[in-house]
Each structure stands twice: as structure tokens, then as C-alpha cells.
Amino acid sequence: MTTPQNDPSLQELLTQVREAVSEASAEMRQFQVEFVQEQEAARRERDEAEQERAEKARSGELGPEQQRLQERIDAGQTSWEAVVSGADTSPEAAETRTQIDQGAEAFTNALAESLDNDQLAGRPDPRAEILETFAQLRAAVAQIAAEDQEMRRGQ
DSSP states (O other), X not given: OOXXXXXXXXXXXXXHHHHHXXXXXXXXXXXXXXXXXXXXXXXXXXXXXXXXXXXXXXXXXXXXXHHHHHHHHHTTSOOHHHHHHTXXXXXXXXXXXXXXXXXXXXXXXXXXXXXXXXXXXXXXXXXHHHHXXXXXXXXXXXXXXXXXXXXXXXX
């Protein structure tokens, strides 16, 4: 009597399944390694860009408001989260938020202008949606900053 254990065709199928699972597992491990490497590289690039920006701000290259703001960040008196969220109400933080808003608006206008009429046919202008998303992002940052401050007070 043929059983699954001694059926050659079932054994071959089981071998193929095991090989496929092994290959898939190896591919997943490789993907995970590559993903972590890419995330680390992106983090390093962001850190380097932030260091370059901070150095330019410290030197005054980005203007006196940015220089004062960077001095306050370096002294631990504020953070980028507080600046972006609006928790930092200093003149230089307010000016930075204005610059961010103007940059976001310029970006959305450029994006909308780059889309041709065929791409927009029957769709609302994307600028309002992008600006709304940006406002939601700012509100989320403000909420996170407020929760962080609350947690720090509770410690």
C-alpha cells in the first residue's frame, strides 16, 4: 500500500515546497538586510544634511534669525519640533514657520503647474489638498511635541 511517506511523487513535491520555502526565506532575509542598510543610509544622509544646515545657521549664512534659532536649539532652549509645531513662539521660530509655509506653497504651485490639463481633467486642483495635508502634518507634530512635553513634566 502506498502511503504519503513512500509515494515518490509526493516526496518530490514536498522537496520542491521545502526548496521554495528556503529560497523565499533567504530572499526575505536579504530584503531585510538591504532595507535596514537603506534606512541607515537615509538616516545618515538626513543627519549629514541637518549638520550642514546647522553649521550654516551657526555661521550666519542662513541669516540672523536662523543663527539665533540655532543658538537656542544648541542651548536646549527649543527644538525643531517646537519650532514647526508652533510651541516656540519666538520671532525667529515664527519667521521659520513663515518660510516653511511659503516653501510649501511654492512647492504645491510648482507641482500643480507641472501637471498638464489631461492629468487634472475632472479632478480638483491638488494645491488645496497638499496644503491641507501639510497643515495636518504640522498639527500632528504639534500634538507629538505637546505629548512629549507632558511626559517630560510627568517624569
